[in-house]
Amino acid sequence: MKKWLSLFLFMSILLIGVIGCTLDNDESPADTDADTDQTEETEDETIEDESTDSSWSDIEEEGTLVVGTSGTYSPVTYFNDENELTGFDVELVREIADYLDLEVEFETMDFDGILPALRNGQIDLAVNDFAITEERLETFTFTDPYKFSYGSIIVREDDVDQFDDAYDLEDVPVALGSLTSNYARFSEYVGADGVAYDGGTEAILRDILNGNQDAYLNDRLVLAQIIEDFGDDNLVVADQVKYHPTTSAIPVLKGNDALAEQLSVAINALREDGTVAELSEEFLGADASEPIDSDDVVEFDF
Numbered sequence: 001m002k003k004w005l006s007l008f009l010f011m012s013i014l015l016i017g018v019i020g021c022t023l024d025n026d027e028s029p030a031d032t033d034a035d036t037d038q039t040e041e042t043e044d045e046t047i048e049d050e051s052t053d054s055s056w057s058d059i060e061e062e063g064t065l066v067v068g069t070s071g072t073y074s075p076v077t078y079f080n081d082e083n084e085l086t087g088f089d090v091e092l093v094r095e096i097a098d099y100l101d102l103e104v105e106f107e108t109m110d111f112d113g114i115l116p117a118l119r120n121g122q123i124d125l126a127v128n129d130f131a132i133t134e135e136r137l138e139t140f141t142f143t144d145p146y147k148f149s150y151g152s153i154i155v156r157e158d159d160v161d162q163f164d165d166a167y168d169l170e171d172v173p174v175a176l177g178s179l180t181s182n183y184a185r186f187s188e189y190v191g192a193d194g195v196a197y198d199g200g201t202e203a204i205l206r207d208i209l210n211g212n213q214d215a216y217l218n219d220r221l222v223l224a225q226i227i228e229d230f231g232d233d234n235l236v237v238a239d240q241v242k243y244h245p246t247t248s249a250i251p252v253l254k255g256n257d258a259l260a261e262q263l264s265v266a267i268n269a270l271r272e273d274g275t276v277a278e279l280s281e282e283f284l285g286a287d288a289s290e291p292i293d294s295d296d297v298v299e300f301d302f
Contacts, residue, residue, distance in 0.1 A: 055256035059124060064103040067093055068123035071108040072200050073177065075225040075283040076129045088283035089127040092146060093250075095275055099266040110198070111178045115140070118253060125263070129219065131182050131246040140251035144264040146276055147248035147288045150297045151183060152220035154227060156208060157236045163215070166190060166243035166298045175204040175213040183217040186244050189300055192217075201226050205235060219246065221284040228285070243298040247291075 059065060069077040069090060077087040085106055097104040107123055118126045119139060132142050153174070155163060162168065170191040176184045179196040187194035195213065197204050207213045209232065216223070223237045250267075252259050270276050276289040 053255065053258045055124075055252070056258035056262050059102065059259060060100075064105050065093070065097050065100075066105050066107060066122075066124045068107050068109060068114045068117050068126045069128050070111045070114065071106075073111070073128060073222075074201070074229065076222060077127065088147075088279055089129060091279050091283070092270070092276065093125075093127050095270055095279070096263060096266040099269060100262060112180050115251070118251060121253070124259065125250050125252045127250055129222070129248050130251055132249050133182065136251060139254055141254050141256060141260045142249040142251050143260050144267050145247045145249045146267050146271065147246075147280070148291045149219050149221050149246050149248070149288050150242050150292065150294065151186065151217060151244040151246070152223055153238050153241050154205070154208065154216040154218075154223050154235055155214065155238050157234050159214065160236055160238050163238045163241050166241055166300075168241075169215065169217075172214050173212070175207060175216045177201070177204075177218060182244065182246070186300060187217055202230070205230050205232070209234060221280075221286055221288055224285055225283070242296060244300060245292065245294040245297050 069085075071077050071079055071085055073087070075087055076089045077085070080086050085108065090106070093106075094104055107117070109117060111128060114123075114126045114128055115130075115136070117123050129147070130136070130142075132145070136142070151166075153163065153169070166186075167190065169187065171193060173193045173195070174187055176187060176194045176196045178184060178198075179194075184194055184196065192215075194217075197207075201216070204213065204216050205226070208216060215238075218226075220237065220239075220242070227235055227237060250260075250263055252263070267276070271289050277287045280286065280288045
């Protein structure tokens with residue numbers, strides 16, 4: 001009897017073990033299938049995410065580029081005597097649109113509102129001599145560059161010898177086009193006393209002449225054209241003051257890589273055929289389409 005009882009217990013334990021193994025094996029394929037389905041779903045989502053960048057196809061279908069610019073930053077973007085919007089950046093965008101077989105629609109707004117408008121989707125791209133910066137790259141994608149330059153200053157002709165380099169701007173009252181520009185950040189970095197002006201450069205230049213400001217900070221090519229247009233020999237560009245090399249490009253909303261790529265194709269084609277150089281010489285007085293020799297340009301890490 002004990003022998004049979006022992007045999008019965010042994011067989012029961014063996015049967016339970018087999019059932020347990022069977023259950024484990026049934027669950028494993030289910031788990032594996034779930035993992036596989038999840039992996040395939042993740043891969044599908046990745047592919048879908050990569051294909052959702054319709055930034056170029058939407059514009060190509062619409063046939064129009066909507067561009068934000070200020071219209072108050074001569075010679076980059078301004079209204080001429082016929083009240084027509086023109087300037088280096090404006091005409092370059094028109095050439096880009098023509099190359100891509102698109103129409104172009106300009107929306108003019110305050111400089112400080114251009115990038116917010118781009119961020120909010122009100123415009124497709126922005127042009128206003130925007131330099132590529134680490135901070136802007138957090139929110140926007142930039143095209144390949146089309147302009148290379150650096151900063152300088154306009155001062156009274158009698159004071160030009162007071163400025164040997166950019167460091168001499170410390171504690172100097174200086175005029176700025178905007179408090180959000182790179183030149184405003186630079187003036188703060190070197191300890192200049194910066195004041196922003198809204199609505200053009202004539203008020204800035206007159207305030208320098210009458211002593212309310214001692215310098216105006218901006219791109220050296222822009223400053224040269226401003227001086228020429230203003231026509232007063234008492235103001236000059238302090239050519240010896242060279243700071244902050246800039247690389248200007250067109251920002252689009254971050255993630256709109258397809259649009260940025262198409263714009264870059266057009267920019268590079270227009271650089272190669274000389275169009276960018278011609279427009280630069282027409283509006284800026286010099287060819288700014290090639291990288292500069294920045295050995296004697298003071299760089300600042302900000």
